[in-house]
Amino acid sequence: MDKQDGRSAGEPGAVRLDDTWYDALAPGWAEPAGAADAGAHEGEAEEPLATGGPRGSGIHPGEIYLAVHRSGAFQEVRRRYRSFVVPATLAFLVWYLAYVVAAIAAPGLMARQLVGAFNVAMAAGLGQFATTFLLAWAYMRHARLRRDRAALEIRWETQELTGGNAR
């Protein structure tokens, strides 16, 4: 228990001892620190999960996860995740299916020439490549700036409660 108390959630230096966490807590090489901090503060504005209370003892893990699941901080992470992936997934699936269906339902349209040998079908195919790169980049940026910090804090606090950090 001593060891656990020594590594409370607020001390990043202590957290870095744990190698699986190191990666997520070492910002600065790819992201602007200010943006990451802004995300963190928004997360902190929600009600704290693990203030006081016994750590890693007494409570059934199922209860802990239910409590964490209900907490505002977790619901905020979940909302941010879903508000990006649901519309983005629908958008790319619809765009891709439209591309496939157009080839079988409107081959005339797809064969229409644009510039030289270049026709609508080839342009749409290259467009698929472009949108894939763009959406992947947007998702990775969104997750890095808007989700990672808050999710990591919840992970830490949940593991404090379940005793998972002592491992």
Add this chain to the structure above:
Amino acid sequence: MTGGHETLALTLVSAFIALTLAITLWAGRRRRGSAEEFYAGGRLFSPMENGFAIAGDYMSAASFLGVTGLIALFGYDGLLYSVGFLVAWLLVLFLVAELVRNCGRFTLADVVAARMRERPVRIAVGAASVTVSVLYLVAQMVGAGSLMALLLGGAGPRARTWMVIGVGALMVVYVAFGGMRATTWIQVVKAVLLLGGATALTVLVVIRFHGDLGALLNTAAERSGHGKAFLAPGLKYGGGWTARLDFLSLGLALVLGTAGLPHILSRFYTVPTARAARRSVGWSIGLIGGFYLMTVVLGFGAAAVVGSDAVRASNPAGNTAMPLLAVDLGGGAGSTGGTVLFAVVAAVAFATILAVVAGITLASSASVAHDLYASLRRPRGTVRDAQRREVAVARLAAVAVGAVAIALALLAQDLNTAFLVGLAFAVAASANVPALLYALFWRRFTTRGAVWSVYGGLVPALTLVVLSPVVSGGPESLFPHLDFAVFPLSNPGAVSIPLGFLMGWLGTLLSPEAADPARHAEAEVRALTGAGAV
């Protein structure tokens, strides 16, 4: 062709085999017997290393040989593969990679079974994973066979048979002795070789047409014998509505299947965190996207430089378009440049096949040992003993899976490899993907729902393949003299994928027990934050 290219190609191939065996030995002498080491390579790979390894696992010989061949023969209709193979990664990135890393330990079944009754779900998902892996393996080994036939000129069917057996034996050695650590490094080496080879050839094609891609397309259209129709949809999948539905079916299977490929999902366990898994997917999308853009240039390049008729004459399915293009780009048959380039392409393709089959064999042996064996055996001894036995079973399973794949590959030698991969994707998308997505995103999903969705996708997908023109009824079928082809489409996706989703929904509705809200809360918190992840 002279004997020069054979000697050089065989030298390069031998060098690659020596290198990979050295990697296997080096990886195999550390910490043998731990499940963490065997299935997940110690979990400490960096996102970049894992990104290259994912790309290596995914860019199979089917893409390098099969997709370029299909584009060379059918123009635009072959391009669907290139697009579908890449777009599918968005689904993996958005909905699967991070959550799977957080929820599972070694296999796909870990994730689906997390909040269910473990045994039936594990057995179902394990069985589906092994099926998908074996289909995918067959596709790769057919590629190896046709490559060898070309490499050894008129050496005939016996050389092909020995090639398939040799590849099978090597992959068993990699997996059984090196585990995930060796497999990952082999993938990285192979990804670098494949991307290097593809880039070199692409540059040569572009130079041949003085950087004018319009001229490349026009020449390709002209030499294909189809004119402008070559660049528009319809050459392969035009005509009747059956062929058009087949196109749709393939399109669906390609975009949904990747998220259910066991050997791709198990790669996410080799990095320490979900964030690292996401970044590896970012790397791999960049690499894979670049590669498939190059396959488009190479496919049209083969049509323009070699000509569709010459490609078809060499191999009716188009699998040899790439090596033929290399010979032409180097200066034609008999020239030094042609010899060198041909040897390089053959060696790269061979490296690709070896690496991919190793990755798939590892994933399927993990499914056999960690999902099937661990669910079916009687528990005895300590946890540590059980783990050690499980890894031993996994090594044996690698041998068994290898043997089955060799036998099937010898049967299926004349099918296009990209097409076979399309089938594997269809089965993955029907059996694995509905259960995985429901388990991650549907609160009320139950054990019965999971089991029904896996079997409800797997059984129809396999049955429809057996009843399709691929197996019987046509001159290009596996059994041309029999005819029990009742189902008109060659790819079952359009029917079996919706069935998988439907059965999962139905099974959940008809469940005797409701989903446990506490276990759902736990699963969701773990998935999105990584709490309690290994």
